[in-house]
Amino acid sequence: MEYKIKSRIWIEVDGEILLGEGRVQLLKAIAETGSLTKAAASLSMSYKKAWSLVDAVNTRAKKPVVNTSIGGTKGGGTELTEYGRTLIKIFDNLNENCWTFLDEQLANSEL
Amino acid sequence: MEYKIKSRIWIEVDGEILLGEGRVQLLKAIAETGSLTKAAASLSMSYKKAWSLVDAVNTRAKKPVVNTSIGGTKGGGTELTEYGRTLIKIFDNLNENCWTFLDEQLANSEL
DNA sequence: AACCGTTATGTAATTGTAAATATAACGAGA
DNA sequence: TCTCGTTATATTTACAATTACATAACGGTT
Numbered sequence: 609m610e611y612k613i614k615s616r617i618w619i620e621v622d623g624e625i626l627l628g629e630g631r632v633q634l635l636k637a638i639a640e641t642g643s644l645t646k647a648a649a650s651l652s653m654s655y656k657k658a659w660s661l662v663d664a665v666n667t668r669a670k671k672p673v674v675n676t677s678i679g680g681t682k683g684g685g686t687e688l689t690e691y692g693r694t695l696i697k698i699f700d701n702l703n704e705n706c707w708t709f710l711d712e713q714l715a716n717s718e719l
Numbered sequence: 720m721e722y723k724i725k726s727r728i729w730i731e732v733d734g735e736i737l738l739g740e741g742r743v744q745l746l747k748a749i750a751e752t753g754s755l756t757k758a759a760a761s762l763s764m765s766y767k768k769a770w771s772l773v774d775a776v777n778t779r780a781k782k783p784v785v786n787t788s789i790g791g792t793k794g795g796g797t798e799l800t801e802y803g804r805t806l807i808k809i810f811d812n813l814n815e816n817c818w819t820f821l822d823e824q825l826a827n828s829e830l
Numbered sequence: 831a832a833c834c835g836t837t838a839t840g841t842a843a844t845t846g847t848a849a850a851t852a853t854a855a856c857g858a859g860a
Numbered sequence: 861t862c863t864c865g866t867t868a869t870a871t872t873t874a875c876a877a878t879t880a881c882a883t884a885a886c887g888g889t890t
Contacts, residue, residue, distance in 0.1 A: 609732055609781065613813065617726045617821060619830075626722065645836060654879050659838070670720065676837065679887030683835025698828050702724065702821065709820050710728060710813065717809050719730075756866060765849055770868070787867065790857030794865025 613714040615706055619699070621668045631661050632699050635692060638662070638674060644686040662686070669695065724825045726817055730810070732779045742772050743810050746803060749773070749785065755797040773797070780806065 618628035625631075637647035648658035665673050673692035678684040688696075729739035736742075748758035759769035776784050784803035789795040799807075 611737065611781075612731045613728060614731055615726055615728045615817065617724060619825075620723045620725055621720060643836070655837090656839080656880090657878070663838095670722075677887090678837045678885070680836085681834085681888045683888090684837055684886075685835095686837080695830075698830055702824050702828065705824055706726065706817065706821060710817060713813050713816055714730075717813065719806075719809055754866070766867090767850090767869080768848070774868095788857090789855070789867045791866085792858045792864085794858095795856075795867055796865095797867080 611714065611719050613710045615710055617703055617706055624668060626668045627665060627695065627699055631665055632696055634658055634661055635673065635688060635696055638686050639688045642685045642687055722825065722830050724821045726821055728814055728817055735779060736775070737779045738776060738806065738810055742776055743807055745769055745772055746784065746799060746807055749797050750799045753796045753798055
């Protein structure tokens with residue numbers, strides 16, 4: 609029966625969510641599959657939800673996070689931009705730093 | 720169009736939530752009103768939800784967080800224990816430290 | 831031209847969560 | 861003993877968020 613401290617972080621723009629853990633997970637799945645449809649399926653998420661999440665990230669970010677293409681042999685696809693990849697890296701870094709910081713804080717508080 | 724980092728922290732026991740921002744807010748309202756009914760109303764929360772939140776906190780914490788009484792002239796009431804008050808203080812402290820830490824982290828990441 | 835898998839978008843259905851409602855018990859005081 | 865405001869709990873109702881379904885457009889390939 610030990611107390612554990614948890615946290616979630618997210619980045620906002622104009623009071624609206626730009627990027628959180630769920631969106632980062634989705635972007636990672638897009639990077640792996642090259643397809644929004646497959647990424648959504650791999651996370652057991654509806655395509656519509658996945659699309660609206662990616663759309664929100666893409667329109668709010670300072671630069672596009674994904675490139676999409678429609679049609680062609682493979683039907684099209686979605687790929688991360690370089691900016692999208694750095695965004696993910698920075699987010700993951702912030703998140704891990706936050707976790708270790710909070711663990712230290714809790715340990716020092718003697719709850 | 721500036722990026723801002725936000726966070727929520729909470730404390731878990733055995734994988735279940737013990738205390739988060741909402742529960743702390745509720746405990747503070749109880750401290751002010753001396754009544755779970757009034758505390759719930761002051762937060763526009765249903766009594767049932769308020770009760771189940773307080774009950775969860777009370778049963779999972781290492782020591783009781785509130786004392787309740789039923790009946791009597793005033794009908795009864797709910798008051799914080801000393802342990803409940805220190806729990807709130809520590810939580811608020813952790814939370815503020817987390818915010819300033821993350822702000823620093825974001826500033827250093829040059830997003 | 832026809833096909834196929836994908837993006838993109840609207841609408842209907844569902845379902846899980848929260849609120850509303852109802853009811854009982856309690857106990858000091860009038 | 862009756863009242864009153866509170867805690868405590870179950871059941872029903874309502875709503876909002878999510879999913880499911882449907883449809884169109886696209887563009888290489890065959």
